[in-house]
Amino acid sequence: MNDPRIISPDTMREQRVPPGQKLATKFPVLHYGDIPLIDVSTWVFKIKGLIEKERALNYKEFSSLPRIEVFSDIHCVTGWSRLDNMWEGVGSREIRNLVRILPEAKFVIIYAENGFTTNLSLEDFFEPDVLFTIRYNDMPLSAEHGAPVRLVVPRLYFWKSAKWVTGIEFIDKDRPGFWETRGYHNHGDPWTEERYG
Numbered sequence: 001m002n003d004p005r006i007i008s009p010d011t012m013r014e015q016r017v018p019p020g021q022k023l024a025t026k027f028p029v030l031h032y033g034d035i036p037l038i039d040v041s042t043w044v045f046k047i048k049g050l051i052e053k054e055r056a057l058n059y060k061e062f063s064s065l066p067r068i069e070v071f072s073d074i075h076c077v078t079g080w081s082r083l084d085n086m087w088e089g090v091g092s093r094e095i096r097n098l099v100r101i102l103p104e105a106k107f108v109i110i111y112a113e114n115g116f117t118t119n120l121s122l123e124d125f126f127e128p129d130v131l132f133t134i135r136y137n138d139m140p141l142s143a144e145h146g147a148p149v150r151l152v153v154p155r156l157y158f159w160k161s162a163k164w165v166t167g168i169e170f171i172d173k174d175r176p177g178f179w180e181t182r183g184y185h186n187h188g189d190p191w192t193e194e195r196y197g
């Protein structure tokens with residue numbers, strides 16, 4: 001079983017702000033395109049690709065999955081960081097209880113509304129502090145920050161934390177996503193400033 005309350009390890013660093021970052025007090029809103037209008041009664045989370053059997057969960061099914069809480073910092077590649085965020089949602093590791101992932105799978109693509117995608121290695125995706133967020137700081141996640149379901153990958157720059165997620169795909173060869181094909185780094189470690197290229 002996963003521990004339901006997780007402290008993301010970067011929050012325990014003596015210096016919590018990575019090089020080249022400045023602290024933000026507000027929570028900026030940043031994304032490509034418009035905030036999508038999502039009807040939770042028709043929203044579906046699809047799991048496809050290199051798995052034994054594809055699955056689709058509606059919002060009721062997805063939000064009824066066991067939840068975890070993650071305490072993390074945010075580091076946006078544009079230079080702001082925001083400390084002390086509390087996320088609640090479905091841990092990425094919960095996916096392993098829903099589908100059998102084939103051994104050839106090495107990467108995952110996260111799909112979001114309006115054609116947005118981002119790519120992660122399975123190692124990064126299955127870190128214990130990665131979750132599909134439903135609530136933020138004890139409130140329902142807002143539409144501008146990605147409701148109904150938003151991925152949060154605390155150890156990487158925030159562009160990997162896709163808002164308005166619609167599903168995931170397990171793949172064998174890495175496939176750069178929306179920002180990764182537009183000049184952002186393929187991995188995005190804020191501590192080594194994997195910002196661009």
Ligand SMILES: Nc1nc2c(c(=O)[nH]1)N[C@H]1C(S)=C(S)[C@@H](COP(=O)(O)O)O[C@H]1N2
Binds near residue numbers: 032077116160162163
């Ligand atoms: N669906 C979607 N998710 C996205 C993006 C986007 O354009 N579309 N932009 C990313 C980028 S570049 C950043 S910095 C964060 C910003 O999240 P926020 O608006 O909650 O601060 O969302 C990430 N997730």
Ligand SMILES: [Mo]
Binds near residue numbers: 030076077078159
């Ligand atoms: Mo960003």
